Amino acid sequence: MCLITEQEEREHLEVIKSGITQTIQAGQQLAKRKAAELLEQKTYLRDNKEEKAILHQSVTQMAGSGEAALAKVKQLQRLLQTPYFGRIDFKEKEHTSAQPVYIGVCALKDPDSHSNLVYDWRAPVSSMFYDFETGTAFYQAPAGERKGEITLKRQYRIKDGQLEFMIDTAAHIYDELLQRELSNRSDEKMKNIVATIQKDQHAVIREEEAPVLVIQGVAGSGKTSIALHRIAFLLYKHRENISSNDILILSPNKIFSDYISNVLPELGEENIPETSIGRLVNELLNNKYVFQTLFEQTSTLMENKDAGLSERTNFKSSFDFLHSLNEYAVYLNNHFFQPEALPVGRYLIPSTVVAEQYASYHRLPLLKRIPETAGAIVRYLQYKHGYEATAADKSLIKKALTAMSGSTNVLQLYKAFFTWCGKPGLFKMLPGKVLEHPDAFGLAYLSICLEGVRHNRKVKHLLIDEMQDYIPVQYAIISKLFSCKLTLLGDINQSLNPAGKMGLDIFKKLFPQSQQVKLNKSYRSTFEIICFAQQIAPNSELIPVERHGKVPGIYIEKDPAAEVTRIHTLIMEFAKNNSYKSLAIICKTEKEAAAMMETLTHLRVPVSLLTAASNKFTDGVMVISAHLAKGLEFDKVIIPMVTEKNYQTDMDRSMLYIACTRAMHELDITCSGRIAACLQVL
Numbered sequence: 001m002c003l004i005t006e007q008e009e010r011e012h013l014e015v016i017k018s019g020i021t022q023t024i025q026a027g028q029q030l031a032k033r034k035a036a037e038l039l040e041q042k043t044y045l046r047d048n049k050e051e052k053a054i055l056h057q058s059v060t061q062m063a064g065s066g067e068a069a070l071a072k073v074k075q076l077q078r079l080l081q082t083p084y085f086g087r088i089d090f091k092e093k094e095h096t097s098a099q100p101v102y103i104g105v106c107a108l109k110d111p112d113s114h115s116n117l118v119y120d121w122r123a124p125v126s127s128m129f130y131d132f133e134t135g136t137a138f139y140q141a142p143a144g145e146r147k148g149e150i151t152l153k154r155q156y157r158i159k160d161g162q163l164e165f166m167i168d169t170a171a172h173i174y175d176e177l178l179q180r181e182l183s184n185r186s187d188e189k190m191k192n193i194v195a196t197i198q199k200d201q202h203a204v205i206r207e208e209e210a211p212v213l214v215i216q217g218v219a220g221s222g223k224t225s226i227a228l229h230r231i232a233f234l235l236y237k238h239r240e241n242i243s244s245n246d247i248l249i250l251s252p253n254k255i256f257s258d259y260i261s262n263v264l265p266e267l268g269e270e271n272i273p274e275t276s277i278g279r280l281v282n283e284l285l286n287n288k289y290v291f292q293t294l295f296e297q298t299s300t301l302m303e304n305k306d307a308g309l310s311e312r313t314n315f316k317s318s319f320d321f322l323h324s325l326n327e328y329a330v331y332l333n334n335h336f337f338q339p340e341a342l343p344v345g346r347y348l349i350p351s352t353v354v355a356e357q358y359a360s361y362h363r364l365p366l367l368k369r370i371p372e373t374a375g376a377i378v379r380y381l382q383y384k385h386g387y388e389a390t391a392a393d394k395s396l397i398k399k400a401l402t403a404m405s406g407s408t409n410v411l412q413l414y415k416a417f418f419t420w421c422g423k424p425g426l427f428k429m430l431p432g433k434v435l436e437h438p439d440a441f442g443l444a445y446l447s448i449c450l451e452g453v454r455h456n457r458k459v460k461h462l463l464i465d466e467m468q469d470y471i472p473v474q475y476a477i478i479s480k481l482f483s484c485k486l487t488l489l490g491d492i493n494q495s496l497n498p499a500g501k502m503g504l505d506i507f508k509k510l511f512p513q514s515q516q517v518k519l520n521k522s523y524r525s526t527f528e529i530i531c532f533a534q535q536i537a538p539n540s541e542l543i544p545v546e547r548h549g550k551v552p553g554i555y556i557e558k559d560p561a562a563e564v565t566r567i568h569t570l571i572m573e574f575a576k577n578n579s580y581k582s583l584a585i586i587c588k589t590e591k592e593a594a595a596m597m598e599t600l601t602h603l604r605v606p607v608s609l610l611t612a613a614s615n616k617f618t619d620g621v622m623v624i625s626a627h628l629a630k631g632l633e634f635d636k637v638i639i640p641m642v643t644e645k646n647y648q649t650d651m652d653r654s655m656l657y658i659a660c661t662r663a664m665h666e667l668d669i670t671c672s673g674r675i676a677a678c679l680q681v682l
C-alpha cells in the first residue's frame, strides 16, 4: 500500500473509521452480554445465598471484564474522532518496499488479519516519527535494533473524524502543525500533545535509565505535558508490572491537579493518585500538628516586612538547615543516653552493662532503643543472676532508662535544635500553636531520623512538579519515604524558595545519581510575551517559539481609579472578542486578588475568584494570585498594580515573571504611579 494523494488519504480514513465502528459495535455487544450474565449471576446468588463465597470471585471477574469492554468502547469512540495523526513510510534495510506506519493515540488492529492498522504512539516503531526526518532511521524493537529508511513523513489534522489538512513535514522548515496547535485558544484543561511532541521532549518521555530524572525547563517548555506523557509511556511499556496506582504525583494544589486531569484519560490511561508534600507530612506526624501551607508562607512573606520572619524562613529553606539537622541527629545519637548503674531489687547492674546493652541496639532509631534495652536488661538479670524480673521491676527498669535519656518528645527535641545550633531565635510558634511552614518539615525530618519510617513500597514511580519550590529538607523526607524512581520537573526561574533559587547543583547534591536534562524552548507564549518576560528574569538559554502576536501593553495611569477604569476597558474588549476564552487578572498576592475581585464585582464584571481553597479550574474571566496561577495558562493575562513599590524584592520579581509567562496570546500590565523598576528600561 502506498497512499499518496489527499483523496486516497481521505478514502483510507473512511476505511479505518468503518473498522473502528465495527469494533465499537462488537465491543458494545460484548459489554451488553457481560452485563446480562452479571445480572443473571447476581439473581442466582440472591436465591442461593449458601453459594455466595464460591461464586463471589466469578462475579467480580465478570464485572471486571464488563467494565474493561466498556472502557475499550470509550477509547475507540475517542479514536473515531482522531484515528491517527501521523504516518511514516519505513523501508527496512532487508525489504524492497516501504510500509506505511499510521500513528495514533492508541493502536488499532484489523479484526480479521490482526495486522496493525494504527500503531500506538508509544510503540517502538512510532518512536521514529518523533526522532527522524525522512532518510536513514532506526528504532529499538523488542528483538533488537531495526535500521532502514523513512521515505515519507506525514502529519494530519483529523477533527471529528474529518481530515482537515495534511502536511508532509520534510518539505517544511517550521513545524506547521505545531504552529497551528500553539495558536489555538486555550482549552479549559491541559490537552495531550502526542501529535506534535518535539524530539528533545520525546527523549525525556522515553528516558528509562536514570533513577532520578531532573527536568529543568523554561516557562512553557512543556514540562508538565511531558511528565504526563512520560507516565503514559511508562504505563504502556511496563503494563505487566506497573499500573496507574503504582505511580504518585506530588502536585502544588487542587486547581493544578484539576487542570491536568484530562491528559491521561485522553491518552487512554487512568489518572494516577495525587497528593502534596503537606499531606504526606501530615500523615507522617499523625495529624498532630497544625502548620502553615507554602501558600500561606508566601503570602505572609510578601505582605509582612518582618525581618525575623525572612531570617527564619531563609535558614530553614537552605541546604545548611538540612545539614545541621543531620549533624544534630548524630549529636543526639551520641549524647541522648547517659548510662548509669541500675539497681533492681538486690542486684546492681553496672553502668558499663547498661551502656553495652543500649549500644547493641544502635541500628534501631534512637527513640525505639529504650524499650528494647529494658527487655535486654530483664534477660541479663535472668542469665547472669537467675533472677526473674517482676512486672514492677520491668516498669522500674523502663523508668530508670528513660531518666537516663533525654526528652522523647520530638517537638521539644526540635525546639532544642535551635539552641544547639546557636540560633535560638529561629523557632517561633504562631498563635494557636501553628507551626511555621518549614518547621513542619524540619520536625517531620527529625522525627524520621529519631523514630524511623517505613518506605512507601507501593509507589514505583514518583513524579514531583514545581520541583524548585521544595526545600532541601523536604527532599530529604521524600528520599526517606520513597525508594522508587523519581521524575522531578520545574523551572528554577519560577522559584518561591525564600532562600533564593535552588540551582541544579543543589539537586546534584541532593540526588547524586540523578540525570539532568534541560528544555530550553518555550512553547506557550508568543515571541513578544517571552521577550517581555525576559526583561524581568533574563535567561540566555531560553529559545522562544517563533509565533508572533501583539506586543504586551503597558498602561501607566495617573491614579488607582483610572487604573481600574483601564482594567475594566481591557476586560470589556476581551469579552467582545470571541477568539479567546480565558482571561486571568493575576495579582501579586491573594489579598490583592480579593480586593480586585471586590472592585470588579462592584462594577458588575462577571468574574470568578480562584483561591487556595478552590478545587476546580474554570475558563472565562478570573482573578487569581501569581502563586496559584503557577503551572496554569490563559489566552490573555492582565497584571495590575505593577508599581515600583509593589514589586521590589526578588520574590516579587519571580511572581511577576510567573504571571507574565502564564499568557499564551496577549499580555497587559497596568499600574498607577511609577512602574516596577525592572520594567522602567522598556
Ligand SMILES: Nc1ncnc2c1ncn2[C@@H]1O[C@H](COP(=O)(O)OP(=O)(O)OP(=O)(O)O)[C@@H](O)[C@H]1O
Pocket: 178, 181, 182, 191, 193, 196, 197, 198, 201, 217, 218, 219, 220, 221, 222, 223, 224, 225, 226, 490, 491, 523, 524, 630, 631, 632, 633, 661
Ligand atoms: N510539543 C508541543 N506541542 C504542542 N504544544 C506544546 C508542546 N510542548 C508544549 N506545548 C504547549 O505549551 C504549553 C505549556 O506546556 P506546559 O504547561 O506543559 O509547560 P511547563 O513547562 O510545565 O510550563 P510552566 O513551567 O511555565 O508552567 C501547553 O499549552 C502545551 O500544550
